[in-house]
Amino acid sequence: MTTTQVTLVQIDNYGPWTVTPEPRREMDLQTLQSRLFADIAEYLGHRDGYAFFTRFDNMITVTNGIDGDAHATLQESIRNRYPVTVSLGTAVSDRPVDALEEANHRIQLEGSAQDEHRTEVLAGEYLTETTPSDLQIAHFDVVNATGKYTDRLNEFDTFINIERAYASLMEYLREAHGALSFFVGGDNIIAVCPDLNESAFTDAVDHVMNDVDVDLQVGVGRGATAHEAGFAAKHALEDCRHDGTSVEITGVPAPTD
């Protein structure tokens, strides 16, 4: 049984800010957004959490093991260094999408994303204990993406293929299992999953192949934090690459200490 803690990071009133008093330069916005995401990924990553850029103005993060004080410090630090502030909603559930739904609801209750008086919501519940089976993370990539796409097509047509695979997989895993899947660059997709067995991942790979004709492989790991589970998944994916298998699953690690 998984227990996933999800934090939604939402920039307060960002849309109106980007066009006030007139539209801001697009590359300034891109630089701001990607540096803000980088800071959040660095901050949570150093605490063994995971952050995904999603839409940049709303970022979904997995924060098992990271408490309310650490969330408050992150919020304060962003206020001190950026021209924008962020709201943080956190919740815990066995299905990742349910945790997000509740985390998101906590922010929505306080007002609209474009309500200029709703700033720096900090609401949530945080796990006080973690166990090595709390998270299951799957790391997918495309079999031989460089040979089949990158070195042969133009980058946009390569990107179309990767996007199709991502769109197909994200909707499938969301509907079938309440998992949250994120494109993380290159040909890589990371899915934060509930408790799924090998056949569920085989079905997902088959679904994408049948749906959009892109050949995926996937490594799956468990752990007490996103980093632990994700790192095990990366190692399992290396096994796929070396052995030519489609799905490699690493079980719950033995408890340490």
Added chain:
Amino acid sequence: MTTTQVTLVQIDNYGPWTVTPEPRREMDLQTLQSRLFADIAEYLGHRDGYAFFTRFDNMITVTNGIDGDAHATLQESIRNRYPVTVSLGTAVSDRPVDALEEANHRIQLEGSAQDEHRTEVLAGEYLTETTPSDLQIAHFDVVNATGKYTDRLNEFDTFINIERAYASLMEYLREAHGALSFFVGGDNIIAVCPDLNESAFTDAVDHVMNDVDVDLQVGVGRGATAHEAGFAAKHALEDCRHDGTSVEITGVPAPTD
């Protein structure tokens, strides 16, 4: 008639680097990738170019008005500050996808993206003159995205809707017109277009509505650089927001001395 200069930025041999000697921490990779993109967006943006993160290991950029020396300085600066290097291929064409195809080909000719001996390719042709009609850029967003999605659904389900709209639009504009469309965060999509008239944009908006039931609006601008055209597009999109129209096009600006 448009004339678009496209530069493909490709991190050299990045895939192997991310797993050598063993997989690197995912959040370190996310931080590295998004900061590298931020630097490139800042560098090109300050020269009135546009950069899109695309797959992060391959970034598509629009570089009208930016010469070979400036490309060489960017390449050198990345080598001096990052653990990775980049190759840059540049080409010019009236259709954006044709410019990218040729730019990409110049890098592919020198070796695979995962060839450890192919580093820092710098190849291309650069426009020596620019005219105010060179670029046509369209800035799309979703009508009332905050009210319909962000404030009502959980962020992942919101994201699914935005992704569907993006996937539908990017493939349509690529196939119909050779345009290159990029998701830039929130509910915003920027398309680098050949010479298209108002009905072409109306058709695109209609296509997405019929295909995935998401309601888009679009502002379109022209200019000698990506920033000029894109800034005009942003202002036109403001007009859509204020007037409730679906398509607003700003023509070629009068030449300034």
Added chain:
Amino acid sequence: MTTTQVTLVQIDNYGPWTVTPEPRREMDLQTLQSRLFADIAEYLGHRDGYAFFTRFDNMITVTNGIDGDAHATLQESIRNRYPVTVSLGTAVSDRPVDALEEANHRIQLEGSAQDEHRTEVLAGEYLTETTPSDLQIAHFDVVNATGKYTDRLNEFDTFINIERAYASLMEYLREAHGALSFFVGGDNIIAVCPDLNESAFTDAVDHVMNDVDVDLQVGVGRGATAHEAGFAAKHALEDCRHDGTSVEITGVPAPTD
């Protein structure tokens, strides 16, 4: 009685790297150095530590409450995101300079700063318990620096005055007490001190006035971490500003829990 944990961060073999194969662009080096420092300040700051840029290739940090695992994660993260690596030596003592001496010695034992085979030293001892009296930090600034200098002189001549005050104070506190003082921008100097009473700070302020004719004021705080002690010092300095006093000392905070 104070107990200060000091970590020396030394970039490995940095001097030779900056001129290999030929000198690198100075502004690339400045950007690299200041971003590396920013990352370290952010990382340690979020754990209630303090980092000082010092010479940039060698940075002195105060790391009470930050354990060996967190140091290892920082070292790994820098390796993954920069073209350089760092060595980290840590030690604990009642006098800050003695802690630094020992921390530094642990790195020197492994080889020269310019030995290309000595990389990523990670050596040290880390406090396993902290108490609210462990750190004493003093935050100095110049009385009315804006009115006397910034608004009247050119910036270089202002800087000469601030530098003189810093040089005078840093040498005095080092010799008299084994304290470590750092210029942190503007007209601010932060000193990491052993257990000193009010008259010691009055003497320091008098020394600088007599030596270089610059008028300082100082707030002093205690705490279990650099942030706690430094934050109390900032509040005490605010009292100096409001009350026109030269020295304000906040005692050891009552234990929380």
Added chain:
Amino acid sequence: MTTTQVTLVQIDNYGPWTVTPEPRREMDLQTLQSRLFADIAEYLGHRDGYAFFTRFDNMITVTNGIDGDAHATLQESIRNRYPVTVSLGTAVSDRPVDALEEANHRIQLEGSAQDEHRTEVLAGEYLTETTPSDLQIAHFDVVNATGKYTDRLNEFDTFINIERAYASLMEYLREAHGALSFFVGGDNIIAVCPDLNESAFTDAVDHVMNDVDVDLQVGVGRGATAHEAGFAAKHALEDCRHDGTSVEITGVPAPTD
């Protein structure tokens, strides 16, 4: 005859901001300041200018060849990405300190550095032509700093020696010649000079040896931009290192094209 264009970058009303509504975390301020400096160094460096961090809230930069539009873009970009804004004053003179004096005066005329209503001053004159003899830059370092200091002393005592050399040199060159000298990390000092001959540099090196017993060497270069002159200086300093000489001067480069 040299012609130096100097731009003063001053953060608007920064002191009050750092303590409003209460003191901000010191490491957030350090991160903010060093990233802001990094961005400015990157921006100006890519245009062959030089930026020095000086006091971080006031930064002195050398901007030969960078026009008013580029200054305006920098100012706008900072406003769009930081919680603070900056004022920019620019002037030109043969003596660097005179250029700074005038640049600084242009900002001071508009109000105090702590006047909350004085924001984003953009005032100055910009060179419209450059010649290869415009700038003379000297790059000093300490002879065998690693062997004499870094590998033997603790870092603070090493830093005291480097600081003494810097303080001695900066005051001497300011008084004797109106040159502006900046510590740039490690054991490196960069001086922006008027037209000085070899004996002037020999005298400076001798002064520091006699004053504080630190042994310097210096490479000197000329160029149309700070980068050109500074890069020639770095190469000249390499000659000092290889040949054991104290002063190496590279003359005015032959005009290109």
